[in-house]
Structures are given as structure tokens and as C-alpha cells.
Amino acid sequence: MHKITLIPGDGVGPEITEAARRVLEATGVSFTWDIQDAGEDVFRKEGNPLPDRVLESIKKNKVALKGPITTPVGSGFRSVNVLLRQSLDLYCCLRPCKTYKGARSRFDNVDLVIVRENTEDLYAGIEYQKESEGAKTLIEFIGNTTGKRVRQDSGISIKPISVYATERIMRFAFEYARKNKRKKVTAVHKANIMKYSDGLFLETARNVAQKYPDIEFEDKIIDNMCMQLVQKPEIYDMLVLPNLYGDVVSDLAAGLIGGLGLAPGANIGDEFAVFEATHGSAPKYKGLNKINPMAMILSGGLMLRHLGEMEAAVRLDDAIVSVIKEGKIVTYDMKPSPDDPTAASTSEVADAIISRMI
Ligand code: NAD
Numbered sequence: 001m002h003k004i005t006l007i008p009g010d011g012v013g014p015e016i017t018e019a020a021r022r023v024l025e026a027t028g029v030s031f032t033w034d035i036q037d038a039g040e041d042v043f044r045k046e047g048n049p050l051p052d053r054v055l056e057s058i059k060k061n062k063v064a065l066k067g068p069i070t071t072p073v074g075s076g077f078r079s080v081n082v083l084l085r086q087s088l089d090l091y092c093c094l095r096p097c098k099t100y101k102g103a104r105s106r107f108d109n110v111d112l113v114i115v116r117e118n119t120e121d122l123y124a125g126i127e128y129q130k131e132s133e134g135a136k137t138l139i140e141f142i143g144n145t146t147g148k149r150v151r152q153d154s155g156i157s158i159k160p161i162s163v164y165a166t167e168r169i170m171r172f173a174f175e176y177a178r179k180n181k182r183k184k185v186t187a188v189h190k191a192n193i194m195k196y197s198d199g200l201f202l203e204t205a206r207n208v209a210q211k212y213p214d215i216e217f218e219d220k221i222i223d224n225m226c227m228q229l230v231q232k233p234e235i236y237d238m239l240v241l242p243n244l245y246g247d248v249v250s251d252l253a254a255g256l257i258g259g260l261g262l263a264p265g266a267n268i269g270d271e272f273a274v275f276e277a278t279h280g281s282a283p284k285y286k287g288l289n290k291i292n293p294m295a296m297i298l299s300g301g302l303m304l305r306h307l308g309e310m311e312a313a314v315r316l317d318d319a320i321v322s323v324i325k326e327g328k329i330v331t332y333d334m335k336p337s338p339d340d341p342t343a344a345s346t347s348e349v350a351d352a353i354i355s356r357m358i
Contacts, residue, residue, distance in 0.1 A: 007064060011070055016293040038069060062272050089269045097262075102326065116242075120242075130153055186225070186240070273303075
């Protein structure tokens with residue numbers, strides 16, 4: 001029996017987490033779910049979008065399955081997703097992206113694992129609002145120490161990248177490569193421009209790579225990487241990226257395999273792990289029973305592997321592969337046109353996957 005914290009999230013979160021929960025239970029693995037609400041509605045009710053009870057539950061159970069949570073743009077509360085990753089030190093965001101036969105994509109040969117550093121970079125949350133005391137002090141400090149002029153009406157976000165965090169994300173990637181028989185790790189950066197942050201990332205990555213001579217290592221500049229990914233994704237295997245590039249490239253990779261509806265993810269630390277799809281809360285689809293639950297269900301598959309339930313994970317994957325290959329009971333995003341009248345609903349897709357596991 002696995003006790004799992006289940007965070008339905010907001011937007012389409014509740015409908016896709018319910019689909020994932022039903023499919024996971026149908027594998028025959030037994031779960032008890034500790035359901036913990038977080039996000040927009042909780043912010044309205046409790047004044048905090050991520051109450052302590054949610055973190056306490058994950059700390060107790062060690063593993064969570066989480067639906068997406070909306071982040072208001074520009075104002076309101078800070079990202080619950082980022083806070084969760086930082087509070088639990090979930091330093092690795094693991095996002096496998098591979099093409100499934102039958103999925104509508106320009107490529108049929110993508111098999112990438114994206115390893116995104118999850119705790120620092122421009123996501124560190126160190127920001128100074130335009131004209132705040134902090135921004136004024138910083139602008140003055142920069143002027144005094146570098147002679148460079150930052151405009152007085154600037155908002156400022158800080159980009160810290162450390163040896164500590166880069167070493168552990170690189171080690172994670174190489175260990176994953178060894179365990180999962182992957183052949184090549186590519187570190188992605190902009191070290192030519194940001195010498196002290198991305199430069200340090202690259203130098204540290206090279207140092208760690210020396211300890212893994214059995215795995216091929218190379219590096220690529222982020223802009224070149226993006227172009228190469230859309231031209232020849234098949235030559236890449238595992239990509240390791242600082243936080244912001246990792247976020248952007250994860251969506252790019254999702255696009256290579258047929259969209260966000262198929263891109264699963266896991267946030268992993270040394271003590272805890274939170275499994276969630278790459279996509280967000282897609283608010284315009286909330287409550288319509290329309291969105292693709294596969295990314296969330298595949299994230300559940302990653303959770304099964306993390307829990308050591310390998311046989312159930314393989315059965316779940318096989319069932320999903322079979323539903324995609326047949327192409328009948330799939331949501332609108334996997335049909336030739338988004339208004340295809342034969343598109344299945346979220347819950348119908350879950351039912352179809354369940355029916356193929358029996
Ligand atoms: P999004 O990923 O929610 O959706 C963008 C579009 O992609 C949708 O409108 C839809 O057309 C498509 N899409 C996404 N998921 C899909 C699925 N499962 N099936 C079919 N189509 C799908 O991105 P957004 O609109 O930029 O973000 C909405 C909110 O989600 C924002 O508040 C954002 O901050 C938040 N967000 C949360 C997480 C998270 O919880 N980890 C991640 C990303 C974004």
C-alpha cells in the first residue's frame with residue numbers, strides 16, 4: 001500500500017488528476033490518497049495558495065501526484081509550483097519526451113530526456129520591483145562597482161547559478177543515464193554571454209562529466225540547441241539545462257512529440273518527489289472534460305517507477321501506447337482537427353486506458 005499526497009490543483013487539474021487516479025488504481029497497485037487542495041481557490045479561502053498542511057503531507061508521504069496550479073501574471077501570489085519545488089528541495093525536473101506511434105507529430109523518432117535544474121537561475125524568486133528601495137540600492141551598487149548604468153525605471157530579476165546545484169543536477173543526469181542505458185548527455189547554456197552564471201554551469205558540468213567516462217558528454221549553446229532540436233531531434237538523448245532554458249525547451253520538446261497533452265514530468269529531490277505534467281492549468285478548458293489526461297497519466301507512470309512498481313508501469317505504458325496507436329479514443333488535440341466531432345473526453349480516454357489493462 002502506497003500512501004500518496006494527491007494535489008488536484010486548479011483549472012483542469014481536478015479532472016486530469018481524477019483520470020490519473022482511476023487509471024493508477026486500475027493497475028492493481030494499492031494506494032491511499034491524502035487529498036490536499038492548493039492553488040487559486042485555496043488562496044481565496046485560506047489566504048495562502050500553499051498552506052503548510054500540503055507541505056506537511058508531502059513530507060510525511062514522501063511522494064505526491066499533483067495537478068497544475070495557476071500562477072497569476074504580474075500580481076497576486078507567487079508561483080505555488082516554484083515554491084513547492086524550492087521548499088522541498090526538488091532540485092531535478094525530469095521530463096521524458098518520446099514519440100508514440102499514432103501521435104500527430106512532424107517527427108517519428110524523438111526520444112529525449114530533459115533534466116531541468118529546478119531551484120535556482122532566474123526562477124530563484126529574487127526580484128526587485130521598479131523604483132523599490134531594493135532596486136534603487138542595487139542600481140547604485142552596480143553603478144559604483146561596474147560603472148554600468150541601469151535605467152532607474154528598471155525592474156530587476158537576479159540569476160544565481162551555483163557549483164553546488166549544478167554538480168548535483170549533473171550527477172543526477174549521469175546516474176540516470178547509467179541506470180536507464182542512455183548514451184549521451186548534452187549540457188545546454190549561454191556561457192558565451194553570461195560568463196559567471198552559465199559559464200560556471202558549463203565548467204561544473206565538464207568537471208562532473210569527467211567522472212562518467214562511459215557516457216558521452218557534449219555542450220550546446222541554447223539558441224543553437226533550439227534550432228537543432230527542430231531540425232534533427234533524433235541525434236539528442238539527454239539534455240541538462242538551467243531552470244529557465246529547461247522550462248522553455250521542455251515545451252519545445254513537447255511540441256516535437258505531438259503537444260503538451262503527451263508530456264509527463266517529475267520533480268525529484270533526495271527525500272521527496274512530486275509528479276506532474278509539463279503543461280499548466282489550461283484555464284479555458286476548466287470543467288469541460290475535454291483536455292488530454294495522458295500527460296498526467298504518464299506522470300503517474302513515472303511515479304509507479306519511482307515507487308518500484310515496474311511491472312504495473314510497463315502495463316500502464318502498453319495500454320497508453322495501444323490507445324494512441326489506435327487513435328480512436330483520444331482527445332481533440334490528438335485528432336486531425338481540434339474540432340473533430342469524434343474527439344473523446346478526458347474521462348473516456350481514462351476509461352479506454354483502463355479497459356486495455358484488464
Ligand atoms: P498551459 O500549459 O496551461 O496551456 C496552454 C495551452 O496548451 C492550452 O490552452 C491548450 O491549448 C494546450 N494544452 C495544455 N495542456 C493540454 C492538455 N493536457 N491537453 C490538450 N491541450 C493542452 O499553459 P498556459 O496557458 O501558459 O498556463 C496556464 C496557467 O498554468 C498559468 O497560470 C501558468 O502559470 C500555469 N502553469 C502551471 C504549471 C504547473 O502547475 N506546473 C506549469 C505550467 C503553467
